[in-house]
Amino acid sequence: MTSYLVDDHSSFDGSLPVPEASPQVSQSTAVPPIHVAVVESDAAARARLAMQLGSGVFDYEHFGDFAARLGGTPTIVVLGPSCADPQHLSSLAAVLQPRPEVGAVLVAEELSTELFQQAIRSGVKDVLAAPVDTAQLQEACRRVAESVGAMGRPSDGALTDDEEGDRGRVITVFSTKGGAGKSVVATNLAVALAQRTDEVVALVDCDLQFGDVAVMLKLAPQHTIVDAVGAIDRLDPGFLQNLLVTHPPSGLRVLPAPLEPAYADQISAEHVRTIIATLRRVAKYVIVDTPSYFDDKVLTLIEDCDDVLLVAGMDIPNIKNVKIGLQTMRMLDTPNSKIHLVLNRANTKVRLDVSEVERTLQIKAETQLPSDIVVPQSINKSAPVVLDAPKSSIAKAFETLADRYIPAKTKKKR
Structure with a gap:
């Protein structure tokens, strides 16, 4: 059953935690709870990706359904192979580029220079080859979680x-x-x-x-x-x-x-x-x-x-x-x-x-x-x-x- 990112009870339960702060890193830099979602039209592939990410993951058949539920919360979305065609990638940019709090990881059947280039330009943070190893997928999501968790902090180094x-x-x-x-x-x-x-x-x-x-x-x-x-x-x-x-x-x-x-x-x-x-x-x-x-x-x-x-x-x-x-x-x-x-x-x-x-x-x-x-x-x-x-x-x-x-x-x- 599809869950929704904006529900009060929807915080990710920690099966894919972001790295904890070391003794040398202030707790003020700890990343807040981050929602995790999977978008894939093929039900079996969607279920497999969700299972690799653990419990508390939200699944969507269509990217439009996922985008409609975004509410400004830091979110990691894993895009399945059905999202890797040029038409889907071109539609991602309108959603991902204006939302720095959303980090996307694309899983594609075949990697190519053109695909990688279009994915990065569309706002995708990382591209992995299918079938993806569980540890590799979770590590990619952890890396992306760091970047989306840092968004919105007041000290971003911007210059006047x-x-x-x-x-x-x-x-x-x-x-x-x-x-x-x-x-x-x-x-x-x-x-x-x-x-x-x-x-x-x-x-x-x-x-x-x-x-x-x-x-x-x-x-x-x-x-x-x-x-x-x-x-x-x-x-x-x-x-x-x-x-x-x-x-x-x-x-x-x-x-x-x-x-x-x-x-x-x-x-x-x-x-x-x-x-x-x-x-x-x-x-x-x-x-x-x-x-x-x-x-x-x-x-x-x-x-x-x-x-x-x-x-x-x-x-x-x-x-x-x-x-x-x-x-x-x-x-x-x-x-x-x-x-x-x-x-x-x-x-x-x-x-x-x-x-x-x-x-x-x-x-x-x-x-x-x-x-x-x-x-x-x-x-x-x-x-x-x-x-x-x-x-x-x-x-x-x-x-x-x-x-x-x-x-x-x-x-x-x-």
């Missing part, structure tokens, strides 16, 4: 018109392959920029499970991004600035990743968006290190930032992953002018030519970083190579990259 002109520049450093040198690029660029200006330069480690920024800069942080999430409802520039740890040699301000991987699950894309938006009001430049995969937080960072430094190594698996990453960003309408390819170890003699890589990726390598033994040496010293070996070829390449943002002639002497 007066503050808009003072926004700092956000540079997201991303790679689709681990070991490409992403964190090395992020830390050295951030340190180089911090040395060139008296204004605040901030580095945020958004590799929330295995971030290495604090280790690479030899920092022992008292606060991490978890503390910012714990105060998300009252987060302001002054409070956030107090959480940043200073890198003494350069003056760089750092917001490290959580000290334990388990805390990563309690940080949502909306949390990240609020923190970065607030940092824009604190720092002239905000450099963000990321994990080597796409998730809702990375997609949010790519969407909100001013520049994406896409780091690639000189090997076939790396180039293959970068090409997929580029296709994904283009599919999500990321402007080409925003994406800047950084080729790491570009002079390595591996029978792979830079021009061949550029031709494969259909993008020019704006920055080429040479292979240099001083890089692993500096990493093992927990010292950025631009400070540890400033005359090396790789340090000069990082200085050239920094020239893109602050010309060397204005370099500040510390």
Whole structure:
């Protein structure tokens, strides 16, 4: 029997709970009860999806019936395979896009680039392939629950018109392959920029499970991004600035990743968006290190930032992953002018030519970083190579990259 989302007794009973707040996260950030619904015309498929989600789930044969019952309550809706055709997807946008409190997960018989693109543009948060594993479906709903639960909070990091002109520049450093040198690029660029200006330069480690920024800069942080999430409802520039740890040699301000991987699950894309938006009001430049995969937080960072430094190594698996990453960003309408390819170890003699890589990726390598033994040496010293070996070829390449943002002639002497 179909149930209705707006009934007083209809709160979801917890069989699909959102992650509980950790001891480091304020209870004020706890997500309120979230309704869960399934929409699917095939009765057997609808029943199977509802069973996978547990008790207390509302089921609808038609999306129109579901939409008619929406009452402003945070809601997760799982859309079955019958909703995956283009006609259904086009009708979803009118309901989902104006309602940030509704998060949709689409289960489709066949995944394709066109389907994924249309679903995301229609307001769907995640797309899964049928038949979907129960744990995978519940995990997707948990992720979406975090984003819809964060909607409507007063502190969303939005800027007033007066503050808009003072926004700092956000540079997201991303790679689709681990070991490409992403964190090395992020830390050295951030340190180089911090040395060139008296204004605040901030580095945020958004590799929330295995971030290495604090280790690479030899920092022992008292606060991490978890503390910012714990105060998300009252987060302001002054409070956030107090959480940043200073890198003494350069003056760089750092917001490290959580000290334990388990805390990563309690940080949502909306949390990240609020923190970065607030940092824009604190720092002239905000450099963000990321994990080597796409998730809702990375997609949010790519969407909100001013520049994406896409780091690639000189090997076939790396180039293959970068090409997929580029296709994904283009599919999500990321402007080409925003994406800047950084080729790491570009002079390595591996029978792979830079021009061949550029031709494969259909993008020019704006920055080429040479292979240099001083890089692993500096990493093992927990010292950025631009400070540890400033005359090396790789340090000069990082200085050239920094020239893109602050010309060397204005370099500040510390």
